[in-house]
Amino acid sequence: MTYETTRRTVLLATGATGATALVAACGGGGDDSGSTSTQSPTGEKTTSGPAGQALADIDEIPVGGGKIFKDEKVVVTQPEEGQLKAFSAICTHQHCLLSTVSDGTINCPCHGSKFKIADGAVAHGPATQPLPAEQITVEGNSIRLA
Template identity: 35%
Template sequence: MTQPTSAAPCACGTSRRRLLQGAGAVSVAGASAALLSACGGRSSPSAASTAADGALVVPAADTGVGSSTYYRDAKIIVSQPQEGDFVAFGSTCPHAGCAVSEREGAVLVCPCHGSRFDPATGDVVQGPATTGLTVLDVTVDGGDLLVRG
């Protein structure tokens, strides 16, 4: 890939180089779900569906104990820190709006600027984000999770 000759900022304050790097990150976004799922979840998470009351419905079996699953289309992350204890978060990073779509060891990671979040609470562990992920309500309904924001 040819590097741009100028690093002048675009209208949003991001250099062309950073923009192109971000575009490269977007091209691997599809692999991000597999990265999260590889940490104990299913290799291919099921698609989220919507219940009559508007709740997102995902299979509990998608997320193993100690793992997290990223649902790209629904823009949520589901974690199971302990057996039967499910938590969910909006995947939008509060720093710059990128999708928090990766898990590295014991933290959720935003691939754009490296913010790190606790998968059990959504709290920011390392910036540049200064606030945590949006916590969503999760209800276990048989083999499914109902996620409401």
């Protein structure tokens, strides 16, 4: 007697734990969401929201501070008047979503890592890697993902 092994057979045979692992492993490789992927200097892949998406107007980004866009997982800062920077809003320590921008740093709520608003460099650990830069463009007064 021969048996044809199907995904359903494997899922039934592996139980809940195995099924969870298999379903996670079966995640599609393709992505039609319009998101962009970049690779950080550390080799980690980061994903931001749809390219060309308007994030904010320039006047929404405080000079000496910044704003976190949670849905897009991007933080935009303005270290000096007219100087706009963008970084991944995912902490390089344990991949928590960054939560605030204050006193010249972008702050992680999970373990206290802080990153400089000017270049994404680590200002305070436990993170040891800087935030990967994200690409933005400015069209008129509008800041967009590149």
